[in-house]
Amino acid sequence: MSREKGTGSVFYSTQRNQWVACAANGFSPSGGRKYKRMYCKTEAEAKKKLREFLREKDCGGSQAQSTLSVQDYMNQWLETVKRRTMKPSGYDRLESTCIKQVYPHIGDIQMHGVTSTDIQEMLNDLSCKYSQSVLKKTYDAINSCMRYAVNSNIIDRNPVNGVVVPKSSRESKEISILSDEEVELLKRECVKPFSRGKRGGYRLGYLCILLLNTGMRVGELSALEWSDVNFKGRSIRISKNASVIKNRDGDSDRTYVNVIYDNPKTKCSNRTIPINNAAMDALIHIKEITGNCKYVAANQDGDFLKPEAISNTFRTIQKNCGFKKQYGIHALRHTFATSLFRKNVDIKTVSTILGHSSTAITYNIYVHIIESLKVEALSLIDDV
Structure with a gap:
């Protein structure tokens, strides 16, 4: 009967007329595997010696590990x-x-x-x-x-047992959304035509309008392919996500690299987003520029546009709009969600469109918006 890998072996040596207990015991200076062999008169004795050796070996390893910081x-x-x-x-x-x-x-x-x-x-x-x-x-x-x-028998008990996560004394940060005036300024600025060699205009300014009208994450937009866009059915399929990760391969001087995952942030991030008129118009204009490329947000080489490149475009557009406050790219997603709530779209639908794993997440993010809309609604009701 074969033993589990790493637990040694017991066999009879006809050459020595003895039972042998054998177990791996580290490596030689040259890197080869070393073995411990114990010779016994009976099979039972060999099995006992093997158990004792493995127990001592595990104990010694555990003790050494437990002294690590x-x-x-x-x-x-x-x-x-x-x-x-x-x-x-x-x-x-x-x-x-x-x-x-x-x-x-x-x-x-x-x-x-x-x-x-x-x-x-x-x-x-x-x-x-x-x-x-x-x-x-x-x-x-x-x-x-x-x-x-x-x-792994490194420590006897988990010291985290009984520990309580305290409440943060930092005030929860409210989400940033663009005002109606800022949205209008943004839309006018985004559509300025781009001309190579001339100042003003944006090659893919319409990407910001697309984000503003779909609530996509910027990584999802970076990974979006034209095959994911259904113009006839007026929908976008989200099934991939682009991300920036540390370069751990050591094959280049770059500290970080950009990659596309075949599955987005969470399981619920796989979803279909309806295309409204503004998003449709944005996609039509973008297709005129990148329609021959694989990716919707394609750079001039035809590869996907990195998330930070889209964020940089948004930053430039804000600067040219004269915004007093600089927003992160995620503000377009928050502005889209807030617009849905203001149009009385239910939280389950909003959560599904945004790709949240639960409505609780959606509520926790937009609780200030939801509560303020309730107050506005009540103020419109005459006294009973």
């Missing part, structure tokens, strides 16, 4: 466990959470010495500086790592 162990966990199970963009965010939030507080403590108090104090301190979302990400990162350490 939290930072060293988490780096090892990130590289050997998480990197192979996560999308690169998600892995980048997790690594950033460890480096920026976890390591400065408890990174120097040895794994066997970290306590629930250490972790609670870390989160309490972070609650004064960061949002609730950052606190939750930090808690999830350290909890996942410590659970793995327990299952």
